Every structure is written in structure tokens, then in C-alpha cells.
Amino acid sequence: MNAPSPQSLGEQRAVLSARGLSRRFGGFLAVNNVDIDVFHGEIHALIGPNGAGKTTVFNLLTKFLQPTAGKITLMGEDITSTSPDRVARMGLVRSFQISAVFPHLTVLDNVRVALQRPNGLAHQFWRPMSALDTLTGKADALLTTVGLMRERDALAADLSYGRKRVLEIATTLALDPKVLLLDEPLAGMGQEDITAIAGLIRSVAKTRAVLMVEHNLSVVADICDRVTVLQRGEILAAGDYATVSQDPQVRTAYMGREED
Numbered sequence: 473m474n475a476p477s478p479q480s481l482g483e484q485r486a487v488l489s490a491r492g493l494s495r496r497f498g499g500f501l502a503v504n505n506v507d508i509d510v511f512h513g514e515i516h517a518l519i520g521p522n523g524a525g526k527t528t529v530f531n532l533l534t535k536f537l538q539p540t541a542g543k544i545t546l547m548g549e550d551i552t553s554t555s556p557d558r559v560a561r562m563g564l565v566r567s568f569q570i571s572a573v574f575p576h577l578t579v580l581d582n583v584r585v586a587l588q589r590p591n592g593l594a595h596q597f598w599r600p601m602s603a604l605d606t607l608t609g610k611a612d613a614l615l616t617t618v619g620l621m622r623e624r625d626a627l628a629a630d631l632s633y634g635r636k637r638v639l640e641i642a643t644t645l646a647l648d649p650k651v652l653l654l655d656e657p658l659a660g661m662g663q664e665d666i667t668a669i670a671g672l673i674r675s676v677a678k679t680r681a682v683l684m685v686e687h688n689l690s691v692v693a694d695i696c697d698r699v700t701v702l703q704r705g706e707i708l709a710a711g712d713y714a715t716v717s718q719d720p721q722v723r724t725a726y727m728g729r730e731e732d
């Protein structure tokens with residue numbers, strides 16, 4: 473797809489944006505002067521070798537870590553000093569934060585429990601499961617979206633690994649995030665699950681912005697609109713996959729090694 477917009481224009485249009493993002497741990501600069509723009513309706517991949525700083529960038533964007541320097545905006549609002557829970561309520565959701573699957577609940581009940589959170593019922597754990605009945609229609613709609621209707625009444629514990637990850641994505645979508653951050657969503661999966669989940673991520677990105685850390689470069693090539701490559705905490709290259717994958721520095725530093 474298109475190459476990234478000019479910087480200032482990008483910042484204005486982006487749902488999630490960072491400028492000059494840096495994080496120091498003691499004397500070690502783990503993230504250095506990173507700019508990133510994540511757009512509605514697009515999937516943006518953050519890739520790079522081990523230790524490049526991808527997880528730290530995720531932690532900075534979700535405010536689990538405070539940046540040493542730089543600015544982060546979410547839907548135009550400066551969130552650089554905002555708390556992680558407020559950022560989550562604004563619609564920036566990281567999959568693992570809320571994707572706990574309860575193994576002894578059915579698939580349907582996992583989604584219904586997730587759906588009650590935005591309704592402000594989160595602390596009313598004493599309510600009987602029957603109180604969730606009002607959410608069944610919404611839960612079924614979500615299960616249809618992610619293709620889990622066949623397993624609706626199965627226990628989560630009985631699902632295969634790949635189907636559990638689909639259920640995790642369903643419980644994440646229950647929060648109706650505006651920006652979805654996925655940390656290696658395809659890790660540990662077989663090819664069949666990879667194809668299914670990559671398709672699911674593509675379809676959920678139509679109505680939200682997705683930023684994902686992913687090591688599977690063929691999936692990144694297939695489904696991601698933009699790619700930012702990190703190395704030693706700095707941006708090595710950014711753009712669409714075709715451009716980035718031809719960059720000689722990227723090939724030397726990362727892709728050559730991964731794809732040879």
C-alpha cells in the first residue's frame with residue numbers, strides 16, 4: 473500500500489502517534505528517538521531482531537512505562553503523562569492485558585464476561601452467570617465475527633491452542649478498542665491457525681487501527697500496510713513491506729538472517 477505520509481501530516485491523521493520516543497534504563501538507551509504513526513483501518517507491524525526494543529515501545533505506547541523523552545498522542549490527545557488505565561478506557565488496548573481466557577468457562581461465557589467490563593459491571597463478580605443473559609446476543613455476534621460459533625458451548629480448556637488465541641482476540645474485541653496492540657499474535661501456531669488468525673486480524677483492522685509485533689515475516693508481508701523496523705532501539709527503516717524489505721540495511725541487519 474502507500475508509503476508513510478510526511479511526518480506532520482502523519483501525526484495529524486494518525487489514531488496513535490509517537491514523536492521522539494525514548495526510554496533509558498539506567499545508562500542503557502533501549503528506545504531512541506522513535507517516531508511512529510498508526511492509522512485507522514490499517515495494520516502496522518513493528519519488527520526487528522531480538523532485543524531491538526519492540527516490547528519496550530509497546531510498553532511506552534500503552535503507558536506501562538513512562539518515556540524518558542518524547543510525545544505520544546491518541547486520537548489527537550496528548551497521552552504522554554496519562555495513566556495506563558485511562559489510556560485503555562480511551563480505547564488503546566493491548567491484547568494480553570485483557571485477554572485472560574477462563575479455562576473452565578464456555579467460549580460463550582468467556583465472551584459474555586469480557587463484554588460486561590465496558591458496561592461497568594466489572595466489579596460485580598457476585599452476580600450470577602444468568603445476569604449475563606442480556607449480553608448473549610452481542611456475544612453471539614462477536615463469536616460469528618471471529619468464526620467461533622461452532623465452539624460456542626465448548627469449555628475454553630478444550631479448545632486447541634489456535635482456537636484459544638481466536639477466543640482471546642474475541643475477548644479483546646469485546647472492549648471495542650480503537651487501537652489494538654497485538655504482541656506476537658501468531659507465535660507458536662501451526663500454518664492452518666496462522667492463516668485463520670491473519671485473516672481475522674485483517675478483518676478486524678477494517679474498523680480500527682492495529683499495531684502488532686510479529687516475527688513471521690511472510691504474514692507481515694501479506695497483511696500489514698506499514699512496517700517499522702527497529703534495531704538497537706532505533707528506527708532502521710519504515711514504509712510498506714516491499715520498500716522496507718529491499719532496504720540493504722534491513723536485509724543485512726534482520727531480514728537476510730530471518731529469511732535465508
Ligand SMILES: Nc1ncnc2c1ncn2[C@@H]1O[C@H](COP(=O)(O)OP(=O)(O)OP(=O)(O)O)[C@@H](O)[C@H]1O
Pocket residue numbers: 497500502520521522523524525526527528529
Ligand atoms: N526493565 C528493563 N531494565 C533494563 N533493561 C531492559 C528492561 N526492559 C528491556 N530492557 C532491555 O532493552 C532492550 C530492548 O528490549 P525489548 O524487550 O524491548 O526488545 P524486543 O525487541 O521486544 O525483544 P524480543 O524480540 O526478544 O522480545 C533489551 O536489551 C533489554 O534487555
